[in-house]
Amino acid sequence: MEQVSAARKAMSMEQRQQLASFWNGPLQWDVAMGAHCTLRAGGPAEALLVASTLPELCRLIGWLEGQAIRWRVIGRGSNILVGSQGFAGVLITLGGEFCDIRRGGSGSAQPGMETVRVGAGCFAGKLVGWCARNGLAGLEFMAGIPGSIGGAVSMNAGAWGGEIGALVEAVTFVDRHGQVHEMARQELAISYRRLRPLDSELCGAVVVEAALALKQGDPQEILDRCRDLIARRRAKQPSGVASAGSFFKNPPGDSAGRLIEAAGLKGLQRGGALVSTKHANFIVNTGSATAADITELMREVQDRVYRFSGILLEPEVHLL
Template sequence: MKEELLTSLRGILSEENILIDEPMSRHTTFRTGGPASLFIRPSSRDELIRSMTIIKESNSPFFILGNGSNLLVSDKGYDGVIVSVSGLKGLETLGENKIVAEAGCLNSQIAAVAREHSMTGFEFAAGIPGTIGGAMIMNAGAYGGEMKMITESVTLLSPEGDIVTYDNEAMEFGYRTSSIKNKGYVVLEATLSLEKGDNEQIIATMNELALKRKEKQPLEYPSAGSTFKRPEGYFAGKLIEDAGLRGYQVGGARVSDKHCGFVVNMGDATSTDVYRLICDVREKVLKESGVTLEPEVIMLGDF
């Protein structure tokens, strides 16, 4: 890592928020991954913007990290800067039906605030184990709900360093995608437009969805949630099961016995195990059904 970059970042960030050769297994829900050359955690929007300016001026590769819940980092690590937005935790309500949340707020935290203020519409996201920043980029969804249904606007840092605001239409939300995905934008905050609801009903809905997750998903093991995108006209988990891959294992990585759409870490998996298993599953499903599964998980580093 360039020494001048490190020196410049130390002029912005506190020392505890600058980590060298930080194991990414500590920052992904798979609990795998080698070291990042440099890992930083800005504690405010200003620190994030200033850090990004310096990183780009240095021409260093970088990756914006939320909760690491949809990420597989190579065992070789990442030769660049991991920029964690977990320090951006501002969360407030506006009026009776709006929530403004900075990028690092967990979906579970936002759901709790919505519940406390009797705002309905966010219940579907309570169990999505990520940040609102990541949810905006990929239009996260579950149980019939998607971010595009409740997003009023998103404040972004453009690749050129400008702060811009996209309304719902400009975000062009699609299935697990948006207009800003893969274009270098950094989510700063999102404004959500919910509805006034009945508190008891909101609690009941959240409890019902939490029970469904517990019954149908392997929450007892580290994973990245649904490993594959849903192919049009099919369900990934059903295709994997029909290919005879329930319980299929490579090293410490396994196709979940509870839900075949999940790849789980049985305790000692490496990222290479997970990657090889994903490749095997794709190959077998294609052979058996003619359907090409596309990973929902982001692969970072060399595999």
């Protein structure tokens, strides 16, 4: 695991003291991010904190922007890699009231449909289970996708032909001035592994809540579909190893896994990072991989796939 001392320090001692004095929630300094990412590798973040309420999140963002401190909201770390040099700034996760799930609110309320409002900090798996128990169908494709709803919405996570963006009625964001905006579906740009407000002024805004349109259904049937998809996932993908799921996006009309396998790269290894022999689009940490091993392997795969097929694979994993 990378050393904390390798980090660039973005905050002055005075800024650290100010943050420590006004922040009442959990706050850690110089945090090795391998412990907070499913790839189990990554350099240190200067500060990692948990925001539990909307007012404290808005105030924090306003302060960070005012101090020109680099910051970013992350979810459960299942699709990020912090480089070995570390993240010079503040990483924010969402807990407390951001984990709530509630029925109703504004929404389409079409016959047979229900709107569920879910906080961005909620585990995706918790929402999938809650929907099954409450007889609400539509999210089964998410069964087995780790991470938070904020991560899933901003990544437009998907599987088996479904995408969370297709269910979104509205998303509530906090912008860089700490202002809250609820954007209806038609105000959003939704594309492959990306969901953003159309208004470019809101670029980089934080997802704090999503309203999803779900269909009433039979709880047992929903549960059975979830179980079936989890079993199919286990059969196809490496399990019990550290990864970030599919490492590269699928290029239009093709699959990254097929291209990597066709280029003969299954089993390619750099340090402790390995191209899975079970699913070529998974880069796995065999135990001792550093972020540098993973990025070196990523570049080698990109290079060799490009030479083999003329296609440049774009990482799905966000490199911080």
